[in-house]
Amino acid sequence: xxxxxxxxxxxxxxxxxxxxxxxxxxxxxxxxxxxxxxxxxxxxxxxxxxxxxxxxxxxxxxxxxxxxxxxxxxxxxxxxxxxxxxxxxxxxxxxxxxxxxxxxxxxxxxxxxxxxxxxxxxxxxxxxxxxxxxxxxxxxxxxxxxxxxxxxxxxxxxxxxxxxxxxxxxxxxxxxxxxxxxxxxxxxxxxxxxxxxxxxxxxxxxxxxxxxxxxxxxxxxxxxxxxxxxxxxxxxxxxxxxxxxxxxxxxxxxxxxxxxxxxxxxxxxxxxxxxxxxxxxxxxxxxxxxxxxxxxxxxxxxxxxxxxxxxxxxxxxxxxxxxxxxxxxxxxxxxxxxxxxxx
Amino acid sequence: xxxxxxxxxxxxxxxxxxxxxxxxxxxxxxxxxxxxxxxxxxxxxxxxxxxxxxxxxxxxxxxxxxxxxxxxxxxxxxxxxxxxxxxxxxxxxxxxxxxxxxxxxxxxxxxxxxxxxxxxxxxxxxxxxxxxxxxxxxxxxxxxxxxxxxxxxxxxxxxxxxxxxxxxxxxxxxxxxxxxxxxxxxxxxxxxxxxxxxxxxxxxxxxxxxxxxxxxxxxxxxxxxxxxxxxxxxxxxxxxxxxxxxxxxxxxxxxxxxxxxxxxxxxxxxxxxxxxxxxxxxxxxxxxxxxxxxxxxxxxxxxxxxxxxxxxxxxxxxxxxxxxxxxxxxxxxxxxxxxxxxxxxxxxxxxxxx
Numbered sequence: 001x002x003x004x005x006x007x008x009x010x011x012x013x014x015x016x017x018x019x020x021x022x023x024x025x026x027x028x029x030x031x032x033x034x035x036x037x038x039x040x041x042x043x044x045x046x047x048x049x050x051x052x053x054x055x056x057x058x059x060x061x062x063x064x065x066x067x068x069x070x071x072x073x074x075x076x077x078x079x080x081x082x083x084x085x086x087x088x089x090x091x092x093x094x095x096x097x098x099x100x101x102x103x104x105x106x107x108x109x110x111x112x113x114x115x116x117x118x119x120x121x122x123x124x125x126x127x128x129x130x131x132x133x134x135x136x137x138x139x140x141x142x143x144x145x146x147x148x149x150x151x152x153x154x155x156x157x158x159x160x161x162x163x164x165x166x167x168x169x170x171x172x173x174x175x176x177x178x179x180x181x182x183x184x185x186x187x188x189x190x191x192x193x194x195x196x197x198x199x200x201x202x203x204x205x206x207x208x209x210x211x212x213x214x215x216x217x218x219x220x221x222x223x224x225x226x227x228x229x230x231x232x233x234x235x236x237x238x239x240x241x242x243x244x245x246x247x248x249x250x251x252x253x254x255x256x257x258x259x260x261x262x263x264x265x266x267x268x269x270x271x272x273x274x275x276x277x278x279x280x281x282x283x284x285x286x287x288x289x290x291x292x293x294x295x296x297x298x299x300x301x302x303x304x305x306x307x308x309x310x311x312x313x314x315x316x317x318x319x320x321x322x323x324x325x326x327x328x329x330x331x332x333x334x335x336x337x338x339x340x341x342x343x
Numbered sequence: 344x345x346x347x348x349x350x351x352x353x354x355x356x357x358x359x360x361x362x363x364x365x366x367x368x369x370x371x372x373x374x375x376x377x378x379x380x381x382x383x384x385x386x387x388x389x390x391x392x393x394x395x396x397x398x399x400x401x402x403x404x405x406x407x408x409x410x411x412x413x414x415x416x417x418x419x420x421x422x423x424x425x426x427x428x429x430x431x432x433x434x435x436x437x438x439x440x441x442x443x444x445x446x447x448x449x450x451x452x453x454x455x456x457x458x459x460x461x462x463x464x465x466x467x468x469x470x471x472x473x474x475x476x477x478x479x480x481x482x483x484x485x486x487x488x489x490x491x492x493x494x495x496x497x498x499x500x501x502x503x504x505x506x507x508x509x510x511x512x513x514x515x516x517x518x519x520x521x522x523x524x525x526x527x528x529x530x531x532x533x534x535x536x537x538x539x540x541x542x543x544x545x546x547x548x549x550x551x552x553x554x555x556x557x558x559x560x561x562x563x564x565x566x567x568x569x570x571x572x573x574x575x576x577x578x579x580x581x582x583x584x585x586x587x588x589x590x591x592x593x594x595x596x597x598x599x600x601x602x603x604x605x606x607x608x609x610x611x612x613x614x615x616x617x618x619x620x621x622x623x624x625x626x627x628x629x630x631x632x633x634x635x636x637x638x639x640x641x642x643x644x645x646x647x648x649x650x651x652x653x654x655x656x657x658x659x660x661x662x663x664x665x666x667x668x669x670x671x672x673x674x675x676x677x678x679x680x681x682x683x684x685x686x687x688x689x690x691x692x693x694x695x696x697x
Contacts, residue, residue, distance in 0.1 A: 074489075076614075121674070121677075124679070125674060125677040125678070125679055125680070126677055126678045126679065127673055127674075127677050128621075128627040128628075130422065130489075130617070130627065131617070131618070131621050131627065131673060132673075134614055134617070134618065135666050135669050135670050135673065136666075137614075138614075138662045138663070138665055138666035138669070139662070139663055139666035139667070139670075141662045141663075142660060142661065142662030142663025142664065142665070142666055143663050145660070145662060145663075146660055146663060269424075269493065269496065269497065272493070273493070273497060276490065276493075282487055282489060282490050283487060313504065313505060313508075313509055315500075315501040315504040315505050315509060316501065316505070317501070318497060318498050318500060318501030318504075319498040319501040319502065319505070321497050321498065322494045322495070322497040322498025322499075322501065323498070325490075325493060325494050325497060326494050329480075329484075329486055329490055329491070329494070330484070333484055333485065333486060
């Protein structure tokens with residue numbers, strides 16, 4: 001047996017089964033949408049790219065959340081931290097007339113600092129992640145409201161330029177490049193989302209830090225006995241998640257061009273849902289970035305379908321997401337017990 | 344001499360002690376800033392007692408009731424995220440039965456379309472069944488409680504909205520008003536309901552073996568199964584109780600506003616209830632639980648909020664304020680800090696002996 005496995009053997013490894021389930025269900029729902037609303041343009045490139053544009057901020061946050069969940073932890077503060085980032089940018093540029101980069105820098109210090117602090121409390125003071133990050137969420141949300149109760153518009157030449165910057169998707173026709181019809185474009189948020197997914201996948205699969213994350217999630221005690229730096233890894237994971245929350249907040253601010261103290265309420269659970277339907281186990285140890293990518297797409301295709309239908313209340317989206325979650329949990333349960341039995 | 348010395352160090356290591364001290368400190372600060380904080384007056388026209396303390400207990404009713412169930416869930420080593428959504432569902436169903444067809448009964452008034460017993464019973468039964476659904480996923484499906492209850496948390500509010508067509512109904516039916524705004528023995532009705540619930544749960548867990556079963560399953564499910572406890576049934580019953588209690592809290596909440604508000608009813612209640620339980624000294628890893636501690640935890644959370652309102656601090660600061668106080672309590676309760684105190688107490692005792 002060669003040391004390097006063949007591509008086929010690597011792809012059919014049973015550990016990827018959850019990722020394939022996510023991709024498969026996404027394709028089924030997408031195809032069903034195509035059959036029902038194909039004539040309304042559901043299958044166009046524009047609709048597909050809009051899935052990314054409308055959910056990039058969830059996706060960016062889900063990158064960090066996936067890592068936290070793989071260590072067996074949870075972070076409930078992401079929505080509030082992202083909202084606070086928006087408030088920093090809005091209040092800083094519009095009221096204090098600071099440069100957006102200054103505000104973003106301050107937000108990064110705040111988000112990463114809070115993340116590291118929470119990681120430290122979780123590991124060294126042994127407080128459950130749920131409680132620690134819940135307190136972090138209350139704190140960030142409280143500071144949001146202290147800054148301003150009202151929504152603040154963001155006006156700054158550089159910020160507006162970044163928000164409206166876009167690359168039109170082109171096709172080659174009649175010897176020259178033309179914009180595809182209906183017009184579809186990719187903006188900064190989408191690129192940031194995809195780059196973060198790539199960075200996340202690189203960290204998890206190709207670095208020692210990533211291997212440590214999986215080891216801690218598999219069994220924290222064994223990881224510690226093996227001499228892995230458990231404390232440092234956990235603190236850094238929460239710090240990285242803080243970074244992702246801030247980036248998600250920037251992306252959301254670019255998307256809505258304002259800051260509001262109550263924005264993204266409950267966002268943390270949407271992000272966790274994305275990761276879970278992407279095949280990440282909340283018990284830790286299992287999860288892939290590609291799964292999270294499709295988890296975000298799968299969660300965002302449902303509201304898109306409801307919009308195309310036009311008659312359903314948007315609340316059906318919540319119910320459909322809940323049912324999807326139930327389906328995935330049952331599949332996971334089945335996979336875990338069947339692989340467990342094989343051993 | 345066999346006089347038992349008051350063991351202070353043991354008391355300092357108990358988490359409940361810290362919760363009581365925290366609550367006493369907050370109340371003390373209130374008293375120093377404004378001595379009339381503790382005054383309670385009687386209003387003959389409504390036959391009710393008024394005062395900040397009454398208000399704290401009254402307003403904490405929903406969280407206290409829910410956190411009674413949450414204490415048991417956490418003692419099992421789980422968490423129930425769906426309680427807030429169930430509060431919204433209970434309110435939506437109650438108002439649906441009170442107003443049924445809004446097109447026929449256009450103006451809210453002192454009437455109910457369906458018998459009052461249904462208005463009360465159906466929400467409670469539905470919430471209990473939803474709790475049972477959670478319990479079924481956990482006990483029979485072997486799914487982690489936090490994910491199993493995430494399902495209803497995500498789609499519960501959707502169900503509540505669809506039940507009422509996304510509309511907000513109001514009602515003026517006076518028997519319904521009694522639940523949240525009435526009084527009994529000079530006390531607001533929610534306080535009476537809370538006392539009944541707390542006593543009932545306490546009796547049920549401490550006067551029967553059920554509480555011991557819950558703790559045993561929380562510490563080691565397989566060992567308790569081997570010793571003859573039906574772990575599955577214990578889990579089912581605990582989630583059913585939590586669902587039912589969420590339903591009661593939902594009725595109180597919607598009776599206070601005489602309306603259903605599927606977006607905001609019970610928002611973040613799961614978080615507050617979990618915090619109340621943890622501040623009250625029950626370990627999130629499961630095992631021993633303290634219902635008295637939970638009641639104090641719930642009171643602490645409400646006292647902070649009342650404190651902020653009462654002293655005219657910007658209401659928006661409540662969250663940040665709450666976070667700071669809770670952070671202090673949690674850090675003081677954390678294992679390393681308590682060990683440090685235990686070590687110092689032991690050293691002092693050794694020093695006194697020599």
